[in-house]
Amino acid sequence: MPVETPHLRVDLGRLRRNVRHVAEQAASARIALRPHAKTHKSLEIARLQLASGAVGLTVATVGEAEAFVRGGCTDVFIAYPIWVDEGRAQRLRDLAEQARVAIGVDSVESAANGGRRLGGSGIEVLVEVDSGHHRTGVPPKDAGHVAKAAARVGLPVRGVFTFPGHGYARGAADEVVAAEATALRVARESVEAAGLDCRVVSGGSTPTLAASLGSAGASGDLGRVTELRPGVYVFGDAQQWELGTVDPDDIALTARATVVSHAGGRVVLDAGSKVLGADRAAYATGYGRILERPRARVVSLAEHHAVVEWPGRRPRLGSQVDVVPNHVCAAVNLADVLWVEEAGRLRAWDVAARGLNS
Amino acid sequence: MPVETPHLRVDLGRLRRNVRHVAEQAASARIALRPHAKTHKSLEIARLQLASGAVGLTVATVGEAEAFVRGGCTDVFIAYPIWVDEGRAQRLRDLAEQARVAIGVDSVESAANGGRRLGGSGIEVLVEVDSGHHRTGVPPKDAGHVAKAAARVGLPVRGVFTFPGHGYARGAADEVVAAEATALRVARESVEAAGLDCRVVSGGSTPTLAASLGSAGASGDLGRVTELRPGVYVFGDAQQWELGTVDPDDIALTARATVVSHAGGRVVLDAGSKVLGADRAAYATGYGRILERPRARVVSLAEHHAVVEWPGRRPRLGSQVDVVPNHVCAAVNLADVLWVEEAGRLRAWDVAARGLNS
Numbered sequence: 177m178p179v180e181t182p183h184l185r186v187d188l189g190r191l192r193r194n195v196r197h198v199a200e201q202a203a204s205a206r207i208a209l210r211p212h213a214k215t216h217k218s219l220e221i222a223r224l225q226l227a228s229g230a231v232g233l234t235v236a237t238v239g240e241a242e243a244f245v246r247g248g249c250t251d252v253f254i255a256y257p258i259w260v261d262e263g264r265a266q267r268l269r270d271l272a273e274q275a276r277v278a279i280g281v282d283s284v285e286s287a288a289n290g291g292r293r294l295g296g297s298g299i300e301v302l303v304e305v306d307s308g309h310h311r312t313g314v315p316p317k318d319a320g321h322v323a324k325a326a327a328r329v330g331l332p333v334r335g336v337f338t339f340p341g342h343g344y345a346r347g348a349a350d351e352v353v354a355a356e357a358t359a360l361r362v363a364r365e366s367v368e369a370a371g372l373d374c375r376v377v378s379g380g381s382t383p384t385l386a387a388s389l390g391s392a393g394a395s396g397d398l399g400r401v402t403e404l405r406p407g408v409y410v411f412g413d414a415q416q417w418e419l420g421t422v423d424p425d426d427i428a429l430t431a432r433a434t435v436v437s438h439a440g441g442r443v444v445l446d447a448g449s450k451v452l453g454a455d456r457a458a459y460a461t462g463y464g465r466i467l468e469r470p471r472a473r474v475v476s477l478a479e480h481h482a483v484v485e486w487p488g489r490r491p492r493l494g495s496q497v498d499v500v501p502n503h504v505c506a507a508v509n510l511a512d513v514l515w516v517e518e519a520g521r522l523r524a525w526d527v528a529a530r531g532l533n534s
Numbered sequence: 535m536p537v538e539t540p541h542l543r544v545d546l547g548r549l550r551r552n553v554r555h556v557a558e559q560a561a562s563a564r565i566a567l568r569p570h571a572k573t574h575k576s577l578e579i580a581r582l583q584l585a586s587g588a589v590g591l592t593v594a595t596v597g598e599a600e601a602f603v604r605g606g607c608t609d610v611f612i613a614y615p616i617w618v619d620e621g622r623a624q625r626l627r628d629l630a631e632q633a634r635v636a637i638g639v640d641s642v643e644s645a646a647n648g649g650r651r652l653g654g655s656g657i658e659v660l661v662e663v664d665s666g667h668h669r670t671g672v673p674p675k676d677a678g679h680v681a682k683a684a685a686r687v688g689l690p691v692r693g694v695f696t697f698p699g700h701g702y703a704r705g706a707a708d709e710v711v712a713a714e715a716t717a718l719r720v721a722r723e724s725v726e727a728a729g730l731d732c733r734v735v736s737g738g739s740t741p742t743l744a745a746s747l748g749s750a751g752a753s754g755d756l757g758r759v760t761e762l763r764p765g766v767y768v769f770g771d772a773q774q775w776e777l778g779t780v781d782p783d784d785i786a787l788t789a790r791a792t793v794v795s796h797a798g799g800r801v802v803l804d805a806g807s808k809v810l811g812a813d814r815a816a817y818a819t820g821y822g823r824i825l826e827r828p829r830a831r832v833v834s835l836a837e838h839h840a841v842v843e844w845p846g847r848r849p850r851l852g853s854q855v856d857v858v859p860n861h862v863c864a865a866v867n868l869a870d871v872l873w874v875e876e877a878g879r880l881r882a883w884d885v886a887a888r889g890l891n892s
Contacts, residue, residue: 257795261536261852263538266535283795283796285851311834311836434617435617437644438641439669440668446614450891451891454813455807479867493617509837512889533541533808534538534541
């Protein structure tokens with residue numbers, strides 16, 4: 177019996193190619209790759225990444241770290257300024273007995289709090305700096321101050337990191353990568369001026385990946401980034417398609433949906449926001465794209481309905497269509513299973529870290 | 535050990551009060567209540583609704599129907615124009631052996647397809663009509679045509695239904711309820727003119743609920759709606775708060791979050807779009823509200839970060855805050871568990887139908 181719609185489907189050939197391609201590029205640029213596993217939340221995909229040379233995984237939460245360590249990963253960086261309460265401290269200490277663990281920190285207070293509960297556990301910290309995205313992270317020149325506070329309370333400092341999220345805008349990549357490199361250089365110098373080593377200088381994202389790797393060989397600022405943490409590159413999504421950073425022929429994940437209604441001449445699919453996610457960036461042209469029909473747009477989205485503007489002859493009722501979600505991390509986090517296709521065969525891969533937000 | 539953030543928390547007193555209040559209003563208006571369970575996806579909450587007089591449940595998918603029938607519900611309406619493929623036909627036939635089941639239909643083709651696979655199963659249909667939301671549903675005057683097609687292939691017609699989704703706009707409720715009533719009257723007449731009974735005339739939603747119930751006693755069009763299907767009313771959310779249809783003192787579900795960063799003077803919480811959902815309606819003033827601080831706004835949202843504009847003295851790092859999600863159906867569908875609070879005690883209720891999109 178075929179798998180019923182809506183469901184997420186992965187083209188394993190494309191996925192493997194994406195994993196390998198970025199691994200090779202990072203290797204030839206001599207930059208460590210620590211892919212962000214929040215995108216796929218899958219042990220199988222993590223293993224592909226580690227087998228192709230990733231130095232470890234990046235995750236967003238303690239729960240994700242636990243899932244991947246349970247699955248065999250021995251090196252995780254929780255790239256998030258965790259507030260270490262009593263419960264999380266215990267979980268992190270348990271994790272540190274099984275794997276190499278690092279966490280983010282972006283204030284003297286959270287360093288002090290983390291140190292009180294984790295000092296001596298072997299867990300390292302990276303200081304998060306703001307390279308222009310203005311979410312979390314201290315100003316680069318303050319990195320040393322926070323690093324010193326962490327070191328003082330028994331949290332060894334591994335280095336500095338940033339997320340150049342302002343690279344999610346058309347044509348922004350080169351400028352953002354330059355700003356990121358400058359921020360990370362200033363942060364590194366600040367840590368070193370505080371008398372500490374700064375072994376890891378970590379940045380990167382999928383939309384800025386080509387710019388990072390392209391510049392890495394050059395001398396100067398960009399050569400100082402030692403680690404990249406892209407996530408979305410394994411699948412691609414409609415955001416990357418629209419930013420021009422992923423070719424539609426490389427998109428490895430789609431939501432397979434059925435045409436359920438032609439009401440009012442519309443094309444209505446059974447994959448809604450509970451399958452695709454409701455993300456719609458300012459630059460997005462809709463709520464999702466159709467792989468085989470680039471001019472089509474998902475123009476409105478309800479929980480179980482996608483209304484598609486479909487140029488030309490519309491697909492008949494009951495036929496199936498592959499939708500590219502805007503933001504693949506959100507779509508994957510809605511599914512319990514990815515249906516992975518290779519040579520016409522389907523198998524189910526668990527989304528092992530789904531919903532592990534704490 | 536306290537439950538770690540971020541997590542969804544339900545105030546059981548408020549939840550019970552919301553369930554009871556709407557049940558009483560529907561009873562006194564002599565309108566059947568068939569709450570939409572896609573909002574809560576919880577067997578415990580379904581039982582509260584059924585115990586307070588709901589005639590059955592509304593659900594969006596076959597998977598949701600299966601979960602609630604397994605949990606003891608004996609009457610489910612899948613208010614969706616399902617395309618009945620082979621797999622779904624088998625599942626629906628199995629369901630119909632355990633419960634009273636109805637599905638939506640909005641075209642002659644889907645009626646014919648459904649009849650071929652479900653005819654004689656005892657499963658009834660309701661014809662979906664478009665009352666102005668322009669998503670699915672036939673024009674009201676065509677309801678009889680579709681109903682006749684269904685009856686011809688062995689799918690007994692229970693009645694007609696609509697979703698007045700255009701009621702999700704400020705100040706729209708009265709006008710939308712009037713349009714809904716007219717559409718349903720025309721649809722009912724169309725079915726009757728086709729020589730069929732139209733026992734159920736079903737509409738409603740949370741933002742239009744007060745208008746529906748307020749008008750129901752009056753003579754004329756509005757008296758002809760026999761069944762209402764609101765969902766969100768059990769919890770409320772920031773959308774309803776901003777539409778003015780739910781009082782903040784009645785909001786029963788929040789995401790408990792920790793302040794993790796003060797970077798740049800901001801208040802950054804650990805509940806992002808993977809907890810709150812990314813919904814942002816045109817009328818929304820942000821990505822979520824703060825229950826105890828009505829002037830605060832979630833001004834930007836990432837997967838694990840909510841940035842809050844917080845008037846006045848900002849909450850300290852490590853403190854906890856209750857965020858009201860914009861769209862509670864989306865938030866619940868991201869969680870495996872609701873933490874239900876009564877008299878200071880917490881217990882976990884499974885989100886039993888989470889992710890059951892097919």
